[in-house]
Structure formats: C-alpha cells, structure tokens
Amino acid sequence: MVTILGGGIAGTVLAGGLARAGHHAVVYERRPNVRGGAFLFLDAHVHRTLADLGVPADQLDSASYPVDGFRVGSPAADEAPSAGHRLYHRTDLMRVLTEFARAAGADIRYGTAISDLDPDTGVLYPGGTAAELLIAADGVDSIARTRLEPERVAEYAGQVVLYATAAPGTRPNTTPSVLHFHRHGQDTPATFGHFWNDGVTVWFARLTRAPIAVGYTGFQPLARWIEPIRTALPEIPYLLDTLLDHTAMVHVSNARCVPLTKALPPRLPVILCGDADHALSPSSGVGARNAIDDAAALCRALLDGDDPADTMARRRAEVLAQLG
Structure with a gap:
C-alpha cells in the first residue's frame, strides 16, 4: 500500500x-x-502525461478552454503560438x-x-x-x-499574486483566446495577464511588494487592490478599466518558493x-x-x-x- x-x-x-x-x-x-481561486495553463506535454495515466481527455477538454497563443506587450506585438495549452480553473x-x-x-x-x-x-x-x-x-x-x-x-518570492474572474460578458479590446502579458519593469516590477473568450474572462496580477498578512489572503474584495494595481501598471489604464470595473472579488496570496x-x-x-x-x-x-x-x-x-x-x-x- x-x-x-x-x-x-x-x-x-x-x-x-x-x-x-x-x-x-x-x-x-x-x-x-x-x-x-487560481487558474492555470497546462500544455500538450502535461495532457499527454495525464492521458498516459488514464485521465479521460474528453473530461479535461470539457473542463477547460483552448489557448491559441501568447502575446507580450501591446496588441500589435507578435503572437507566439500555443503548445497545446488549455486554461483551467483549479x-x-x-x-x-x-x-x-x-x-x-x-x-x-x-x-x-x-x-x-x-x-x-x-x-x-x-x-x-x-x-x-x-x-x-x-x-x-x-x-x-x-x-x-x-x-x-x-521563502517569500517577493510578489503578491492576485487571480480573478471577471463578470460574464466582459470583453476587453484584445484578441480572444490569447493569453496577454503586460509587464512593468522598473524599481517595482509587476506583471498583468488576461485571457478571454465567449465563455470566460480571467486576469492575474503579480505585484512586487512586502508580503501581506495571512488575514488578507484568500478571497478578498477587489476594492483595496484597485489602486495598487493601477499604480504598479500605469501603461495599460484602459485595459485595467475594463477588467477591474467588472470584477468584484479577487484571490490573493503571497508568492512563495521552496x-x-x-x-x-x-x-x-x-x-x-x-x-x-x-x-x-x-x-x-x-x-x-x-x-x-x-x-x-x-x-x-x-x-x-x-x-x-x-x-x-x-x-x-x-x-x-x-x-x-
């Protein structure tokens, strides 16, 4: 056993x-x-591994959304193809x-x-x-x-991580089914990512800052995080307007590593x-x-x-x- x-x-x-x-x-x-509260992206390698173990591929497909590609920066940036990635809520x-x-x-x-x-x-x-x-x-x-x-x-990895699902029907002015990344890389690096299609709209933020108290982790009202997100990522105000205005709760955690x-x-x-x-x-x-x-x-x-x-x-x- x-x-x-x-x-x-x-x-x-x-x-x-x-x-x-x-x-x-x-x-x-x-x-x-x-x-x-997190969501994650699994690629074709992981799906092959799960299939080899016997996890039904059709059930994985029905529980996830296909990702067509990845884009870093502005909407005009080149799009990198997906390696069989799919989005899952955990x-x-x-x-x-x-x-x-x-x-x-x-x-x-x-x-x-x-x-x-x-x-x-x-x-x-x-x-x-x-x-x-x-x-x-x-x-x-x-x-x-x-x-x-x-x-x-x-050990604390230096960033607080926020995951959120926006209200149904939220439609950013970006390409659907693509995972978009926006990075701010000065004294306090930050990353904002989002993905949307006809069925779901999700976003995450990684903010460089001191760790937060345990009592403020887990699901929390978004309100107290709006200003820190906007301050950390000043380059994308209109995208943030769309996503933050249609989000009520966010899952907050201290990024840690072993x-x-x-x-x-x-x-x-x-x-x-x-x-x-x-x-x-x-x-x-x-x-x-x-x-x-x-x-x-x-x-x-x-x-x-x-x-x-x-x-x-x-x-x-x-x-x-x-x-x-």
Missing part, C-alpha cells in the same frame, strides 16, 4: 494512476474538498482528477488531518498509523519537509513530491506541470519496482535544469 499525504494535484494524480494499475493507494487530505481541474482517482479505486480520505509524522518510520499522527511508503504531496507548508529538513523552509539547491537527498520511507519538495514562484508558470511530472514519475517507478528515492533525485535534477 502507498500512503499519500495531500490531496492536491500531485497527490490525486498519483493515487489515481496507482489505483488504476491495481495498487492500493490511500490519500489523507485535511480539507473537506480541495478548492482554490477547482475544475481538481474535480476531473478527483473523479478519475475515485473511479480508479483510490481511497481519498478528506477531512483527515495529519498533524505530525516520524520521518524515520513513516508513522503518522494522530493515530500512530505506520506507512510502509509515504509520498508527501502536502504543499508548500509541508509537514513532512518540516520533519525531514527543518532548515529548508518556504529552495531546492541545498536539499538533502531523498530517502525512504518518506518521499517529498510536488510543491512540498520544490515549489517555484508562480512567475515560472510550471508549478502544476512539475507536480504532475513528479506524480507520473513516481507512479511509473512504483509500478516498475524502481526506487522512488532515486526517481525523485532525478526529478530534482530536471527541475534545477529548468531554473538554469
């Missing part, structure tokens, strides 16, 4: 892939359901992944909080249940990483996975891709009888190569 700590993207994908192949996988997730992606895992026979135990563990034995608390192999996919604030590597803590360069080598019986091991700043745009690649690599290793510690060591090398 494989025990998985955390029922987010990586943990759910891994559980479903293992269960589909007949392996008993148990997931412990403290929240009754996994929610979030809740919609998690719904598809959870349905896949449950249909495959994974045992997902929502509302089950694990408050501590023994990294040498894999024993979980409360309860004292021993895990022969524990895959810790419990996110940037990983309990498992705290016990395995107490010195490797999550440094990987000084990580201890992976070792059994507890293996870190996804953001628990190597969370990257949202500006990298590959957090979900890395989480899914981790899950797929661990799934293949466990099905083939390979060492999961060696597998995650190789995955770490791949992530470091991405960072240059």
